[in-house]
Amino acid sequence: MFSEPKILGFCCNWCCYGGADTAGTARMQYPPNVRVLRVMCSGRINPAMVLKAFKEGADGVFVGGCHMGDCHYDAGNYKWNRRAKLIEDLLPEFGIPKKRFRFEWISASEGEKFQKTMEEFTDTIKSLGPLHRSFPKMSKKSPMC
Numbered sequence: 001m002f003s004e005p006k007i008l009g010f011c012c013n014w015c016c017y018g019g020a021d022t023a024g025t026a027r028m029q030y031p032p033n034v035r036v037l038r039v040m041c042s043g044r045i046n047p048a049m050v051l052k053a054f055k056e057g058a059d060g061v062f063v064g065g066c067h068m069g070d071c072h073y074d075a076g077n078y079k080w081n082r083r084a085k086l087i088e089d090l091l092p093e094f095g096i097p098k099k100r101f102r103f104e105w106i107s108a109s110e111g112e113k114f115q116k117t118m119e120e121f122t123d124t125i126k127s128l129g130p131l132h133r134s135f136p137k138m139s140k141k142s143p144m145c
Helices: 016-025 047-055 076-094 111-128
Strands: 007-012 034-039 060-065 101-105
Touching: 007 016, 007 047, 007 111, 016 034, 016 060, 016 111, 034 111, 047 060, 047 076, 060 076, 060 111, 076 101, 101 111
Parallel strands: 007 034, 007 060, 060 101
Antiparallel strands: none
16 A cells, blocks of 8 residues: 655755744644655756656655745755756656656745645655666766766
């Protein structure tokens, strides 16, 4: 039985990670199977990182970044927005349903939004069941890097 999916959350240091911290400080509980990975900016995340997360065992991947116009690095979230659309188009090519990937704009003050997003995403992944992996071998010189 598939009870607890493995979810990896890439969270921007300046906004979404702060939102996760705000949720924790306020004792808002979100599923413990969500593993939060702090990144300096959502604009630093590339498709290869998301695909590797799935390849290494994640059943779902979440990315949280700053709201548009609020990026600490000026345009990182605009870069991420373009990459997210690319990832959504790319996932079916690897046999991964788009519903297993989610991104949201979450500020440091939006702990409740972070908590609710994690609960909703976990419920979605649970309903999909485990991800059956059969990825083609990617070279280190992948054009996605």
